Amino acid sequence: MKWDRFVDLISVVWVGIFILGQIYSRWRYMCDNINIVLLSIFVADLVVKYRKVHNWKVFLKHHWWDILIVIPYFRIFRVLKSLRILRVLRIGRSVKVVKTTKAIKGVKSVKAIKNIGFIKIAKGIKGLESMRRKIWRLMKKVF
Numbered sequence: 684m685k686w687d688r689f690v691d692l693i694s695v696v697w698v699g700i701f702i703l704g705q706i707y708s709r710w711r712y713m714c715d716n717i718n719i720v721l722l723s724i725f726v727a728d729l730v731v732k733y734r735k736v737h738n739w740k741v742f743l744k745h746h747w748w749d750i751l752i753v754i755p756y757f758r759i760f761r762v763l764k765s766l767r768i769l770r771v772l773r774i775g776r777s778v779k780v781v782k783t784t785k786a787i788k789g790v791k792s793v794k795a796i797k798n799i800g801f802i803k804i805a806k807g808i809k810g811l812e813s814m815r816r817k818i819w820r821l822m823k824k825v826f
């Protein structure tokens with residue numbers, strides 16, 4: 684009972700901080716950070732409620748509204764995952780450039796260099812396509 688009152692009070696505080704952040708743009712960053720801290724309380728509330736029920740269907744039936752309220756906060760994690768994927772792609776590209784450069788240094792004739800470059804480009808395109816498919820499958824699973 685006390686926990687529910689506490690979460691209700693935090694909800695009112697959250698609304699007030701959200702409105703302040705929207706009205707006063709210079710406070711928006713601070714208000715967003717405070718709201719992220721308050722999110723941890725809402726998530727803890729959901730975890731406690733789920734632990735009491737231990738049944739996913741019953742939990743969804745009785746606490747669907749709480750879950751809907753918390754979902755928009757997790758957009759930031761999607762953005763962070765996207766940035767991590769971009770970093771992995773960038774690292775992969777730089778490794779391919781280094782490998783291609785080393786291969787070109789080892790070749791003596793200009794004709795062979797052109798052929799190897801063409802082969803590397805063709806393999807790179809195939810690699811990028813398969814990586815795009817893997818990322819797409821991963822995104823489907825996550826979202």
